[in-house]
Amino acid sequence: MILQALQALFTPVSLLAVFIGTTSGVIVGGMPGLTATMAVALLIPITFSLEPLTGLLLMGGVYCGAMYGGSIPAILLRTPGTPAAVATAIEGYPMTQQGRGGLALKVSVIASFTGGIFSTFILLLIAPVLAVFALTFGPPEYFLLAILGLAGIVSMADDENSLVKALISGLIGLVLAVVGTDPISGMLRYTMGLTDLFDGVAFMPALIGMFSIAQMLELTGSKSVVADRSQVTKIKREPLPRGISKPIWLGSLIGTVIGILPGEGATIAAFVSYNVARRRSKNPKTFGKGNPEGIAAAEAGNNGCVGGSLVPTLTLGIPGNSVAAALLGGLLIHGLIPGPELFTTYGVMTYAFILSLFVANVIFLILGLFMAPYFARISLTPPSLLIPVVCLFSLLGSYAMNNSILDIFVALLFGIAAIILQKAGFSLGALILGLILGPIAETGFAQALIIGHGSYSIFFSRPQALVLWAIILMLLAAPLYQIYRASPN
Amino acid sequence: MITKRLTELIILSGFLVLAVLLYRSTASYSPMVQGSTAMYVRFLGVTLGLLCALEMLLWFRKRGQAEVEKLMIAKDPRRFWGLFFLLLLYAVAVSTLGFYPTSALFLPLGMLLLGARKPLIIGLTSAGVLLFIYLVFAKLLEVPLPEGTLF
Numbered sequence: 209m210i211l212q213a214l215q216a217l218f219t220p221v222s223l224l225a226v227f228i229g230t231t232s233g234v235i236v237g238g239m240p241g242l243t244a245t246m247a248v249a250l251l252i253p254i255t256f257s258l259e260p261l262t263g264l265l266l267m268g269g270v271y272c273g274a275m276y277g278g279s280i281p282a283i284l285l286r287t288p289g290t291p292a293a294v295a296t297a298i299e300g301y302p303m304t305q306q307g308r309g310g311l312a313l314k315v316s317v318i319a320s321f322t323g324g325i326f327s328t329f330i331l332l333l334i335a336p337v338l339a340v341f342a343l344t345f346g347p348p349e350y351f352l353l354a355i356l357g358l359a360g361i362v363s364m365a366d367d368e369n370s371l372v373k374a375l376i377s378g379l380i381g382l383v384l385a386v387v388g389t390d391p392i393s394g395m396l397r398y399t400m401g402l403t404d405l406f407d408g409v410a411f412m413p414a415l416i417g418m419f420s421i422a423q424m425l426e427l428t429g430s431k432s433v434v435a436d437r438s439q440v441t442k443i444k445r446e447p448l449p450r451g452i453s454k455p456i457w458l459g460s461l462i463g464t465v466i467g468i469l470p471g472e473g474a475t476i477a478a479f480v481s482y483n484v485a486r487r488r489s490k491n492p493k494t495f496g497k498g499n500p501e502g503i504a505a506a507e508a509g510n511n512g513c514v515g516g517s518l519v520p521t522l523t524l525g526i527p528g529n530s531v532a533a534a535l536l537g538g539l540l541i542h543g544l545i546p547g548p549e550l551f552t553t554y555g556v557m558t559y560a561f562i563l564s565l566f567v568a569n570v571i572f573l574i575l576g577l578f579m580a581p582y583f584a585r586i587s588l589t590p591p592s593l594l595i596p597v598v599c600l601f602s603l604l605g606s607y608a609m610n611n612s613i614l615d616i617f618v619a620l621l622f623g624i625a626a627i628i629l630q631k632a633g634f635s636l637g638a639l640i641l642g643l644i645l646g647p648i649a650e651t652g653f654a655q656a657l658i659i660g661h662g663s664y665s666i667f668f669s670r671p672q673a674l675v676l677w678a679i680i681l682m683l684l685a686a687p688l689y690q691i692y693r694a695s696p697n
Numbered sequence: 698m699i700t701k702r703l704t705e706l707i708i709l710s711g712f713l714v715l716a717v718l719l720y721r722s723t724a725s726y727s728p729m730v731q732g733s734t735a736m737y738v739r740f741l742g743v744t745l746g747l748l749c750a751l752e753m754l755l756w757f758r759k760r761g762q763a764e765v766e767k768l769m770i771a772k773d774p775r776r777f778w779g780l781f782f783l784l785l786l787y788a789v790a791v792s793t794l795g796f797y798p799t800s801a802l803f804l805p806l807g808m809l810l811l812g813a814r815k816p817l818i819i820g821l822t823s824a825g826v827l828l829f830i831y832l833v834f835a836k837l838l839e840v841p842l843p844e845g846t847l848f
Binding site for chain 2 (some may be wrong): 304370372373375376379380382385390391392393395397398424425426428429431464526590591592593595596597599600603604607608611613616617618624627628631632633634649650653655657658662665
């Protein structure tokens with residue numbers, strides 16, 4: 209069956225579909241506000257007139273390409289193309305400012321490629337077994353998974369942000385995530401009567417505001433994005449940094465596992481991978497100041513999510529994240545019902561689709577390596593031209609997610625607030641983490657308490673929960689001990 | 698003079714008030730969620746309040762030792778606030794004028810504000826960006842753009 213799938217894949221039409229899909233994905237992912245979910249959803253009606261396999265290959269290519277593409281503006285302009293690229297921006301943009309944007313792009317594409325290939329292998333080899341394991345996760349485990357992500361806040365405390373301020377920032381993120389509809393009762397909370405807030409504070413405009421708008425406002429006082437312009441032309445010669453393989457493999461593994469869990473997205477995978485890499489790094493103090501290990505872990509994490517999220521999608525019909533949900537819509541339109549039949553009756557098509565993800569990863573690797581030096585030159589554009597253009601794309605991206613003018617104001621509000629909070633020593637990374645994980649934490653916590661009839665023992669009663677507690681404690685112990693040691697009193 | 702330390706105190710006080718309001722607001726939650734989501738929100742309120750109080754305590758303890766550092770939000774305040782108000786103006790005007798006219802005004806004005814002086818480059822960049830948005834966003838991807846009430 210695999211041989212037949214390879215035959216179906218290696219035809220000119222199929223390869224062209226993967227190429228077009230991947231290239232479009234890189235472009236879409238590179239534009240703020242245009243996400244992989246949106247691109248796949250837009251493709252569904254187009255694929256209807258195509259052969260089912262060609263349509264699937266197009267969608268798979270877009271998914272892979274967009275995950276990588278989001279890192280390009282994140283690194284060069286601190287404007288994450290997709291929410292999953294936020295963690296990349298934290299390390300990538302300082303590297304661009306140091307004139308090492310090309311190297312950051314190179315690290316990003318290699319990490320993305322490794323994460324993508326690793327997770328596709330997992331999808332190919334052990335998809336059904338892993339899908340069943342993922343289904344054993346209930347609300348207590350999802351709550352603990354959110355706590356696992358939030359534990360990263362502790363490691364965000366550094367010279368600029370004290371531990372208490374980092375925790376306050378994370379809590380503010382969690383508080384902002386409470387705005388909207390109560391997940392249990394459906395009651396509206398803190399929406400001030402604005403219908404645009406019924407679904408909560410839109411995540412993408414907040415991100416665009418905090419990272420892109422804030423950065424563009426900061427840049428108004430600079431003559432150039434890059435401190436040393438001569439460095440930008442030297443990027444072709446700079447070798448990959450040492451010790452980069454460890455965070456890449458770590459991110460690939462974490463991304464794949466998180467991707468398999470239904471509802472968990474690439475953004476969370478990228479942040480968890482980033483935080484774990486930061487803790488395990490020999491130079492944790494250089495994180496946030498342009499450490500390539502952070503880019504490697506985050507990009508391997510979000511691309512690892514691609515194959516992981518397809519595990520429950522293809523085997524159980526439960527999408528791993530929103531892009532996988534859009535892809536599931538594409539499968540169903542072509543009459544492909546997820547489940548065992550997909551791997552038997554329609555095995556040739558399914559395996560050709562899975563194998564096409566390998567090809568898509570190779571395509572964006574070549575594209576990324578070849579284009580990195582040219583992409584990096586964007587940072588040489590004079591700020592007087594660059595800033596208004598990036599601001600326009602940022603505002604457009606904020607609007608495009610929900611067609612909401614309010615979201616443009618949200619982006620501006622978050623932009624100016626981010627600058628003031630950062631100057632006062634609060635951690636934007638922790639705030640983002642709270643905003644991302646808030647809904648998962650609240651829903652998991654509330655549902656678990658309802659299931660447990662109000663008893664907190666439900667968070668300790670199952671082996672999966674105990675394993676997660678152990679991991680959380682392990683992750684917290686080292687940074688807390690370091691902070692205690694570093695404290696003068 | 699607004700110092701960095703004073704800004705910290707103002708922000709922390711604001712968060713403390715927010716924590717109290719958040720805690721009190723859970724009383725109006727439906728009885729069915731008092732043991733679940735209301736509990737979660739109360740926990741956030743209490744933790745936020747305690748941490749803010751702790752940070753304020755540390756602030757007062759360090760009051761004499763810390764150096765006085767002026768809060769500098771922008772290196773070039775004219776350009777910084779000029780751009781911010783231009784962005785605000787854009788957000789207000791876009792729902793009346795529509796995307797293309799507002800953007801056609803915003804881009805050259807923004808470039809002029811930030812120091813660009815060559816009319817040809819300003820014109821070509823603005824036109825090129827708008828053409829790109831029209832072709833890729835509007836035509837190819839059919840992304841809805843803000844529509845104005847006037848045009």
